[in-house]
Amino acid sequence: MAQIKDVARQAGVSVASVSRVMAGHTGVSEATRQRVLDAVQALDYRPDLAARRLRSRRTDTIGLIVSDIRNPFFTEISRAVEDMAYQHRMRVILCNADEDPEKEALYLDLMRDENVSGVILSPTLPTLARFRASDYPFPVVLVDRCDRETAADAVVLDNVDSAYRLTAHLIERGHRRIVFIYGVTSATGRQRHEGYITAMATHGLETLAKGVPATVDAARTAATELVSGRPLPDALVASNGIILLGLTEALQEARLRFPQQIALAGFDNLPWTRLVEPGITVISQPTYDLGQAAIELLLQRIAHSAQSVRRVVMRGELIERGSSAKRGG
Amino acid sequence: MAQIKDVARQAGVSVASVSRVMAGHTGVSEATRQRVLDAVQALDYRPDLAARRLRSRRTDTIGLIVSDIRNPFFTEISRAVEDMAYQHRMRVILCNADEDPEKEALYLDLMRDENVSGVILSPTLPTLARFRASDYPFPVVLVDRCDRETAADAVVLDNVDSAYRLTAHLIERGHRRIVFIYGVTSATGRQRHEGYITAMATHGLETLAKGVPATVDAARTAATELVSGRPLPDALVASNGIILLGLTEALQEARLRFPQQIALAGFDNLPWTRLVEPGITVISQPTYDLGQAAIELLLQRIAHSAQSVRRVVMRGELIERGSSAKRGG
DNA sequence: AATTATTTTGTAAACGATTACAAATATGCC
DNA sequence: GGCATATTTGTAATCGTTTACAAAATAATT
Numbered sequence: 001m002a003q004i005k006d007v008a009r010q011a012g013v014s015v016a017s018v019s020r021v022m023a024g025h026t027g028v029s030e031a032t033r034q035r036v037l038d039a040v041q042a043l044d045y046r047p048d049l050a051a052r053r054l055r056s057r058r059t060d061t062i063g064l065i066v067s068d069i070r071n072p073f074f075t076e077i078s079r080a081v082e083d084m085a086y087q088h089r090m091r092v093i094l095c096n097a098d099e100d101p102e103k104e105a106l107y108l109d110l111m112r113d114e115n116v117s118g119v120i121l122s123p124t125l126p127t128l129a130r131f132r133a134s135d136y137p138f139p140v141v142l143v144d145r146c147d148r149e150t151a152a153d154a155v156v157l158d159n160v161d162s163a164y165r166l167t168a169h170l171i172e173r174g175h176r177r178i179v180f181i182y183g184v185t186s187a188t189g190r191q192r193h194e195g196y197i198t199a200m201a202t203h204g205l206e207t208l209a210k211g212v213p214a215t216v217d218a219a220r221t222a223a224t225e226l227v228s229g230r231p232l233p234d235a236l237v238a239s240n241g242i243i244l245l246g247l248t249e250a251l252q253e254a255r256l257r258f259p260q261q262i263a264l265a266g267f268d269n270l271p272w273t274r275l276v277e278p279g280i281t282v283i284s285q286p287t288y289d290l291g292q293a294a295i296e297l298l299l300q301r302i303a304h305s306a307q308s309v310r311r312v313v314m315r316g317e318l319i320e321r322g323s324s325a326k327r328g329g
Numbered sequence: 330m331a332q333i334k335d336v337a338r339q340a341g342v343s344v345a346s347v348s349r350v351m352a353g354h355t356g357v358s359e360a361t362r363q364r365v366l367d368a369v370q371a372l373d374y375r376p377d378l379a380a381r382r383l384r385s386r387r388t389d390t391i392g393l394i395v396s397d398i399r400n401p402f403f404t405e406i407s408r409a410v411e412d413m414a415y416q417h418r419m420r421v422i423l424c425n426a427d428e429d430p431e432k433e434a435l436y437l438d439l440m441r442d443e444n445v446s447g448v449i450l451s452p453t454l455p456t457l458a459r460f461r462a463s464d465y466p467f468p469v470v471l472v473d474r475c476d477r478e479t480a481a482d483a484v485v486l487d488n489v490d491s492a493y494r495l496t497a498h499l500i501e502r503g504h505r506r507i508v509f510i511y512g513v514t515s516a517t518g519r520q521r522h523e524g525y526i527t528a529m530a531t532h533g534l535e536t537l538a539k540g541v542p543a544t545v546d547a548a549r550t551a552a553t554e555l556v557s558g559r560p561l562p563d564a565l566v567a568s569n570g571i572i573l574l575g576l577t578e579a580l581q582e583a584r585l586r587f588p589q590q591i592a593l594a595g596f597d598n599l600p601w602t603r604l605v606e607p608g609i610t611v612i613s614q615p616t617y618d619l620g621q622a623a624i625e626l627l628l629q630r631i632a633h634s635a636q637s638v639r640r641v642v643m644r645g646e647l648i649e650r651g652s653s654a655k656r657g658g
Numbered sequence: 659a660a661t662t663a664t665t666t667t668g669t670a671a672a673c674g675a676t677t678a679c680a681a682a683t684a685t686g687c688c
Numbered sequence: 689g690g691c692a693t694a695t696t697t698g699t700a701a702t703c704g705t706t707t708a709c710a711a712a713a714t715a716a717t718t
Contacts, residue, residue, distance in 0.1 A: 004675060014698045019676055029696060046442055050388070051674035054379040055703050069408050072401070079398050082425050091443070094423040096411050113375055114420070216600070245600055252604065271545070271574055272601030275581060332704060343668045348706055358666060380704035384673050 002043035011039035022047055053115075061091040062298060063111040063119040063138075065104060067145075067186070068214075069096040071242055072270055073287055074122065077143060080291025081120060088299060090117065099185055099214065101126045112137060118298045128187055139301040143294040145187040146311070153301055155294040155312040159188050162283045162316035163195025166237065166265055169281070169318060171203050174326045175234035175263050178205070181222055181247060182239030183214030192239045192267065208233065212243065219246025220253075227254050232262055234327070241268030248276060264323040267316070278322025286314050331372035340368035351376055382444075390420040391627060392440040392448040392467075394433060396474075396515070397543075398425040400571055401599055402616055403451065406472060409620025410449060417628060419446065428514055428543065430455045441466060447627045457516055468630040472623040474516040475640070482630055484623040484641040488517050491612045491645035492524025495566065495594055498610070498647060500532050503655045504563035504592050507534070510551055510576060511568030512543030521568045521596065537562065541572065548575025549582075556583050561591055563656070570597030577605060593652040596645070607651025615643050 004022075008015045013032050020028045021036040039045070053059050064081050066074040078094060085092045093114060095107040101124045111119050118139040123131060133140055133152045146154035163180075170178050180196040183189035193209055200207045210226065212218040223236060223246060236251075238244035244266035251258060258264045259278075266273075269284035293312045300307065333351075337344045342361050349357045350365040368374070382388050393410050395403040407423060414421045422443060424436040430453045440448050447468040452460060462469055462481045475483035492509075499507050509525040512518035522538055529536045539555065541547040552565060552575060565580075567573035573595035580587060587593045588607075595602075598613035622641050629636065 015675080016677075016698060017696085020697095023676085027696065032697080048383070048444075048674050049442055050379055050383040050444065051703090052676075053703095054377070054383050054705085055674080055676040057676095057703075059379070069404055069411075070401075072399075072404075075398055075401075075404050078423070079425055082398075082423065086424075086439075091422055091439075093420055094407070094411065095415075096408055110415075110420075113378055115377075115379065245604075248604055252606070270601075272599075272604060275574075275577055275601060275605055277581070277606070333706095334704085344705080345668060345707075346666085349667095352706085356666065361667080377704050380673090381706075382673095383675085384704080384706040386673075386706095 002045040004045070004047070006043055007036065007039045007045045010043060011035040057115070059091075059115050059117060060089065061093060061114060061116045062295070063093045063095065063107070063114065063116045065095045065097055065107050065111075065119060065121045067097050067099050067104075067122045067124060068242075069094075071240075073144070073241060073268055073285065076287035077122075077291035077294070080288045081295045084292055084295045097124070099124055108136065118302050120294050120298055123187075125185055125187060125190075139298060139305065141294050141298040141301065143290060147187050147191075151309055153297050153310050155290050155297060155314070157188070157285050157290070157316050158313050159191035159316075160195040160198070162267070162318075163192035163239070164199045165195075165316075165318055166267075166281075166283050167196045167199035168203070169320070170235050170237065170263060170265060170324055171199065171205065173263070173324055175324075176205060177208060177231070177234040178237060179226055179233045179235070180207075180209040180237045180239065181219060181226075181243055182209065182211055183243060184211035185214050186240075189214065189239045196237065214240065214242055216242055216246040216249070219243040220250045221246075223247045223250035224254060227251065227256060227262065232256075235263035235265065235324070237264075238266030241266070241270045241273075244268065244270075244273070244280065244282070248280070258323045259325045259327065263325070263327070269319055274321060278325075281321045281324035282319050283316040284319050285316055290314060331374040333374070333376070335372055336365065336368045336374045339372060340364040386444070388420075388444050388446060389418065390422060390443060390445045391624070392422045392424065392436070392443065392445045394424045394426055394436050394440075394448060394450045396426050396428050396433075396451045396453060397571075398423075400569075402473070402570060402597055402614065405616035406451075406620035406623070409617045410624045413621055413624045426453070428453055437465065447631050449623050449627055452516075454514055454516060454519075468627060468634065470623050470627040470630065472619060476516050476520075480638055482626050482639050484619050484626060484643070486517070486614050486619070486645050487642050488520035488645075489524040489527070491596070491647075492521035492568070493528045494524075494645075494647055495596075495610075495612050496525045496528035497532070498649070499564050499566065499592060499594060499653055500528065500534065502592070502653055504653075505534060506537060506560070506563040507566060508555060508562045508564070509536075509538040509566045509568065510548060510555075510572055511538065511540055512572060513540035514543050515569075518543065518568045525566065543569065543571055545571055545575040545578070548572040549579045550575075552576045552579035553583060556580065556585060556591065561585075564592035564594065564653070566593075567595030570595065570599045570602075573597065573599075573602070573609065573611070577609070587652045588654045588656065592654070592656070598648055603650060607654075610650045610653035611648050612645040613648050614645055619643060 004015050004018050007018045018036050082092050097104040104127050120141050122144045142154040146156050182193045212222045236247050238247050256262050265281040267283045269282045273280040333344050333347050336347045411421050426433040433456050449470050451473045471483040475485050511522045541551045565576050567576050594610040596612045598611045602609040
């Protein structure tokens with residue numbers, strides 16, 4: 001394996017010049033530059049990253065800690081982050097915290113050890129509650145989950161507003177007893193719950209919400225119980241795609257057709273939501289964009305550590321399908 | 330930030346002793362061991378990974394190059410790999426090649442630069458065709474995709490057999506004009522196609538297959554065309570979950586009910602396949618196990634580079650649902 | 659107790675790059 | 689051409705560990 005000194009010898013220059021050329025530095029003559037490049041080519045020289053990182057104290061690596069990689073939402077975020085990162089010649093270390101605050105803490109520690117340039121994090125509620133950007137030696141951009149108080153760069157959906165619009169949409173379609181089933185482990189669940197509450201209150205309706213762990217099973221169980229009571233709710237609304245899946249399964253098991261017997265809606269425009277007849281009304285999140293914005297924000301922060309704290313809020317899009325239609329209609 | 334020499338001073342020992350304790354080496358007395366540990370604790374010392382990696386020439390990092398992170402199959406693989414890796418105190422660098430051989434090559438190069446301990450790869454067809462383990466300075470374990478000729482550690486499904494069983498199942502249910510729609514970009518598509526061919530031939534039936542790029546859109550388009558001709562096929566079979574999604578969408582758009590008008594089946598037990606009435610018959614892949622087996626194989630290979638080449642084949646499980654039922658029944 | 663074998667410890671040389679700093683060379687201006 | 693300035697180059701220190709090797713301490717054997 002060729003080393004920098006081999007290249008220097010081959011090119012007839014000093015190692016410093018080689019290093020400068022490799023770094024794309026200015027202040028090196030075109031002549032030497034070309035000779036170095038030729039030598040690099042001839043020897044198939046590739047700088048040793050460990051050495052470079054040790055000396056330069058930079059890793060050009062970013063950590064991505066997602067709360068649940070199985071959730072297609074985060075998959076898409078990861079994809080965006082990864083795409084952009086490699087375009088900026090940065091590496092990505094992916095960590096899946098599985099909605100477990102301990103794992104999250106562990107991974108954040110690991111990021112410190114790795115001396116990453118920055119981290120993109122979708123925190124669980126406990127972590128978010130005590131989150132202080134200054135606790136970490138690297139910049140952190142929150143994605144998807146953030147609350148009013150948190151002073152950190154973040155990229156999020158307009159959760160409250162989207163939930164409001166989704167709820168209002170159902171009310172407009174004539175539904176009254178609307179039950180909101182939301183994930184209690186995440187900030188998004190709570191915020192969407194808030195939007196639901198506001199919408200119901202604004203229309204003078206009684207709120208009927210149920211918090212559950214953000215798993216398909218928990219959602220299914222909760223929904224099964226809900227629809228076994230009487231009177232049947234007019235509509236069920238899920239705070240995210242995982243929960244929506246659970247609700248849909250529950251309705252199917254209970255042999256309840258939507259929207260004839262009960263309406264259904266939720267967050268996340270997953271492929272299957274338009275597949276189950278007559279399609280499920282959802283708030284579609286711009287997932288790829290969210291991820292892209294997150295890493296762009298992070299790169300900016302890395303470049304200008306002193307810039308003011310930013311929050312990017314993206315609008316969710318209501319996609320109306322059959323599941324939310326008027327009962328009588 | 331405390332360094333090893335600070336710890337050494339604090340503990341009243343040499344840096345070598347500290348290093349030995351940190352590495353969990355034997356040959357250090359219990360007394361010094363304890364003093365070092367105390368000093369480490371007191372100073373909150375964390376070894377600098379860049380320095381360690383430079384000197385030891387080991388990174389304890391593995392590269393995971395998946396062909397399409399949006400495919401839930403690979404998501405689950407990633408999850409397994411990541412879980413196991415961190416349990417073995419190894420890092421994971423995730424790369425998404427997006428079914429693009431060039432990106433794949435680029436990432437494999439990057440793995441070389443990173444000096445990874447090993448790589449888990451699900452190669453595209455071109456990459457697989459010219460794959461020679463000896464071309465890489467690190468061990469590689471193939472996952473999901475591998476062919477007869479390739480001399481490399483691999484973990485795969487029994488593709489041919491599973492496809493055979495799935496096809497035979499449809500034949501048994503009385504279907505005759507069975508069309509197999511498969512992804513031409515991957516080895517799995519071809520192998521499953523092979524199983525289909527064998528099953529059809531064994532039963533004296535004409536084969537009707539169509540290769541498509543492994544995307545939802547391509548599959549939908551192909552299926553739409555297929556079902557617009559007459560006579561209508563008895564059944565459509567998809568070689569993976571992405572294609573199955575496309576087929577299902579096409580049938581829905583064409584307002585064809587299954588199994589009444591046309592039967593449907595495929596690979597990958599995705600959550601939605603049991604959601605669309607009356608459920609889709611699928612071959613379920615043990616995804617998490619596949620990932621787990623892959624990294625275990627890799628770790629073994631890293632530990633014993635000379636061990637003989639291994640192939641782990643896992644059995645797919647036929648999950649029978651309504652979509653494959655007898656037409657008349 | 660002397661000798662040998664074994665375990666534990668310390669010193670100092672790597673690992674392969676980056677980067678101050680100084681020296682050398684080129685350029686501009688009168 | 690001579691001087692000041694700007695640009696380009698090279699030398700050598702440095703990043704923070706690991707580890708070969710030798711030395712010291714301890715244990716085992718006679």
